[in-house]
Amino acid sequence: MSRAAITKHRMFYDPSYPAEIEQSPRQVEMVQKYNRDILDGTLSMEEVPCLCGSTEFDLVATYDRNRAYQPIVLCRNCGLMQCQPRHTAETNHWFYSSDYYRDTYKPGGFKVPTKEEFLAQAESRSALRERALRGLDPARIKTVAEIGCANGINLYGFHQMGKEVFGCDLSPAMVEMGQSMGMNLQVGSLETLGDRKFDLIILSHVLEHMRDPVGEIRRILRHLEDEGALYIEVPDARAFFLTALQAAHLYYFTPRTLIHYLAPLGIAPVSESDADQIHFGIVFKRTETPPTSGLAGEYEMLRKLITTVDRRDRLRDVLVRCHLLPLARFIRRMFNR
Ligand SMILES: [Zn+2]
Incomplete structure (x- = not known):
């Protein structure tokens, strides 16, 4: 070490x-x-x-x-x-x-999903497509790339809309599965993009795994058209709880920290959405005036939030050990009526 x-x-x-x-x-x-x-x-x-x-x-x-x-x-x-x-x-x-x-x-x-499982799952990804296009003119998006696309499940809706899609992922089995659905996917990382540029680049549940997130985005921006957009979706550090913690996630961003750390690359948010209760997504575009608001108060906010979760978990643990959790939940429901 x-x-x-x-x-x-x-x-x-x-x-x-x-x-x-x-x-x-x-x-x-x-x-x-x-x-x-x-x-x-x-x-x-x-x-x-x-x-x-x-x-x-x-x-x-x-x-x-x-x-x-x-x-x-x-x-x-x-x-x-x-x-x-x-x-x-x-x-x-x-x-x-x-x-x-x-x-x-x-x-x-x-397990690699079957075609039937893929098609069933693809339906549920229309919400991600909407989030990635929020604040953009969909008609101007002709080409879409996803870095870390797994089997291309997020790209499939764009593919069906007639957009030219490209995806890369490190898992050969997943890429092969996505290729069988008619999409242009390749095994690998950024190098598979060659010198191509895209109107929309997606990173969904990827940036939090990267060792050098800012450097990686800098390299990705070389593949973005001047008027193109970058959609990043990551776990939300504000949704702190034990099951969100994993060795694979090297960084836990909030919208504020993500915007702050990417601002020096000359990009700013166009739209921001809650993907679900524990993830958020931001559409970025290039700007002459990147945000410079700093991160004052962010540490205090997260520290308070984590401490509150810790107290709640400890209380729950005591209730579980004393077999009192069902009673406590019953009482809470009574008060919430
Ligand atoms: Zn720091």
Whole structure:
């Protein structure tokens, strides 16, 4: 584990992992091996300063939702939550290429969807399409690319609208599945875009996995037409709860931190939407006057929010241990009437 001058202040103790997080025996075994490999250095970790340059953090949790060893911290300067220490590039490569991530994500492990499952799921993605086009003129969007497209499920609606779509993903099985639906998908990352430019580029549930999110967006912007738009959808750090914490998510943005960190690239939000209760999406376009509002108060806001969640979880845990949770829920319903 490499050592930078990182200071971690304990904010609250690790949650007690309520039984609601179910794991199959196979998952438990995989996570235990992972923890051994992290702690004995077989899988390497690194400590890096925050995107703001600060090395002062509050420790939020030591284990992720799968009980995998992953300290998660809150930057005391800017309020950006992040993994610290985090996977080195080498560990990260293993993490995704070994299918450990996809296999431990769900109790049943990773499966490529059938065509029928794909078509059923594609219907439900029309909402994402609307969010990605919010504030834009859909008629002017002729070409759409998605980085980390899995099997192209988000692109399929655009494909049906007659847009020219392109997607890339690191999973050969998922890309092959999407290709069988008639879409132009390739195995790989940004290099698969060549020197092409697009009217709309989508990153859905991708940026939070990136080791260098700002640098990655800078590279992606080279593939955006001058009047093009970039749609980014990520987990919302304001929706803090235990099951949202995972070793795969290196950064936990809020709309404010995302806009702040991408502003130096010369982009600003055109529209912002709540994807659901725990994710938000922002459409960005180039601008001459990027926002410069700073992040004052962001750390305090998140610290307060996390502390409140911690107190609630502790109370619930006590109620569960004393077999009083059903009674407490009954009383709350009575008061909420
Ligand atoms: Zn920071």
